[in-house]
Amino acid sequence: MANANKMNSATKVKVLCRIFFANIFEPKSINGGEAKYSVSCLIPKEDKKNLLAIHKAVEAAKEDGKTRKWGGKIPPNLKLPLRDGDIDRPDDENYQEHFFVNASSKDAPQVVDRHVQPVTDPMMVYSGCYCNVSVNFYAFNANAAVTLYNSEISLQAIGEELGLNPIKVRKLLITAGVYESEVAEKVKNTFEEYRETQDY
Numbered sequence: 001m002a003n004a005n006k007m008n009s010a011t012k013v014k015v016l017c018r019i020f021f022a023n024i025f026e027p028k029s030i031n032g033g034e035a036k037y038s039v040s041c042l043i044p045k046e047d048k049k050n051l052l053a054i055h056k057a058v059e060a061a062k063e064d065g066k067t068r069k070w071g072g073k074i075p076p077n078l079k080l081p082l083r084d085g086d087i088d089r090p091d092d093e094n095y096q097e098h099f100f101v102n103a104s105s106k107d108a109p110q111v112v113d114r115h116v117q118p119v120t121d122p123m124m125v126y127s128g129c130y131c132n133v134s135v136n137f138y139a140f141n142a143n144a145a146v147t148l149y150n151s152e153i154s155l156q157a158i159g160e161e162l163g164l165n166p167i168k169v170r171k172l173l174i175t176a177g178v179y180e181s182e183v184a185e186k187v188k189n190t191f192e193e194y195r196e197t198q199d200y
Contacts, residue, residue, distance in 0.1 A: 010060035012136045013053045015101065017041040020094060022127045024109055025120070033167050038104035041133050042085065045097050054082055054101065057137050065139025081137060103135050 020040045027035035043050050058080060066074050081102070085095030111119045119125055155166040155173075 011057050011064060011138060012134065013057040015041050015043065015054065015133045015135055016047075016050055016130070017043050017101075017133055018094075018098075018128065018130050019125075019133065020127045021102075022125070022129075024111055024125065025122045027106075027108075033171065034106065034165060036104045036106055037108055038102065039109075039133065041101045041103060041135070042095060042098040043100065045099060051082075051099060054135075057135070058082060061137035061139055069139045101135060103133065 018041075020042060021038065022040075023036075023038045027037050029035040043054070045051075062074055062078070066072060082099050083101070085092070085098040085100050089095035089100070111125055113119055113124075125131065155169050
């Protein structure tokens with residue numbers, strides 16, 4: 001328990017950032033998936049202190065994933081959460097000269113003001129505001145989902161095994177290119193197009 005708590009602490013970081021796509025008061029469903037609260041956190045590229053803290057938390061999450069998810073090895077083509085706005089959002093001037101992290105949760109985030117008093121009015125905190133956002137990084141095991149799927153196990157059973165809902169499992173399999181159907185192909189194409197312009 002002590003080691004688990006230490007790891008959870010290492011993978012958490014408070015990010016001073018500017019927020020966009022702020023679905024923090026009402027959850028939003030993307031492409032018919034489970035509705036979640038979400039936000040995109042923009043960090044200026046010259047903010048070395050914040051970026052270093054994020055890097056350390058991501059490295060801690062990778063080490064945790066290596067032990068608990070990936071059988072002792074970090075995947076070679078691991079998709080990392082810290083992304084370059086100049087590359088991934090070239091048409092959005094807000095993302096220029098920034099790195100960004102997309103965060104989401106099934107649970108409503110606690111939104112408070114500088115006096116740590118609850119904020120419930122969406123007009124008080126919205127896209128474009130500067131905020132301190134607490135983010136916890138963790139690892140997904142897409143490879144395990146693929147292995148189970150190739151063993152002809154149902155999406156429901158895979159979800160129960162990995163602690164994910166079937167919709168999330170299907171998305172992982174579609175992204176991995178192993179879940180094939182006419183609908184899956186449309187979902188994959190739509191997802192790729194949507195990812196270029198929206199938070200997800």
